[in-house]
Amino acid sequence: MKRLAFAFGLLVFGFSPAFSQADDKRTLSFACSDWVVVGRVKNGEFHSADGPDDILGRGWIDATLEVGRVVKGSQTAPTLHVRYFAHTYMRSDQDFMLVLSSQPDGAFLIRTGQLMSAHPKLAARCS
Numbered sequence: 001m002k003r004l005a006f007a008f009g010l011l012v013f014g015f016s017p018a019f020s021q022a023d024d025k026r027t028l029s030f031a032c033s034d035w036v037v038v039g040r041v042k043n044g045e046f047h048s049a050d051g052p053d054d055i056l057g058r059g060w061i062d063a064t065l066e067v068g069r070v071v072k073g074s075q076t077a078p079t080l081h082v083r084y085f086a087h088t089y090m091r092s093d094q095d096f097m098l099v100l101s102s103q104p105d106g107a108f109l110i111r112t113g114q115l116m117s118a119h120p121k122l123a124a125r126c127s
Contacts, residue, residue, distance in 0.1 A: 026119060028099055028112055032126035035073030035100045035108070038116060040066045041082070043089040056087040065108070068095060071122060084110035091115070097122075 030036055044062040051058075065080045082100065084090070090113075097120040098113035114120035 026114060027121045027123055028097060028114060029123045029127050030072065030099045030111070031101065033101065034111065034126070035076065035102075036071040036097065036122055037065070037067050037073070037076070037100060038069040038071060038095055038097050040068070040092060040095055041090045041098075041110075042066065042092055046089075049085075058085060058087045060085055061089060062107075063090070065098070065100075065110075071097065073100075081107045082110050083107055 028036070042064040044064065046059050046061050048057065048059040060083055063082050063084070065082045067076060067078055067080060070076060080100070082098075083103075090096070095116040096113045097116055099111045100108040101111055103109055
């Protein structure tokens with residue numbers, strides 16, 4: 001009986017910090033001027049950063065975002081020109097929740113994002 005009580009206590013209290021950390025990783029923060037959308041990325045051209053200390057091969061990637069839903073921000077076109085900094089392409093077969101910021105040239109910068117399959121949550125307030 002004591003083992004059962006211990007196991008139950010561990011389950012209820014011992015794992016709770018792990019669950020809260022998992023929630024924190026799913027929470028997307030955003031600036032007050034950002035857009036938050038759900039959509040799919042169609043990757044385009046890769047522009048290498050070519051830094052002397054860059055062992056990962058990072059660079060800017062131009063892409064097209066097919067917007068499925070606007071979560072925060074004004075309505076926008078169904079497709080947007082976006083860019084992001086990475087060492088590899090984003091998946092094009094999955095939906096993402098993405099935080100976008102408008103750039104002076106009319107494109108959008110992907111600031112952060114999560115696969116929708118990870119059940120992302122938006123922060124309660126803009127930062």
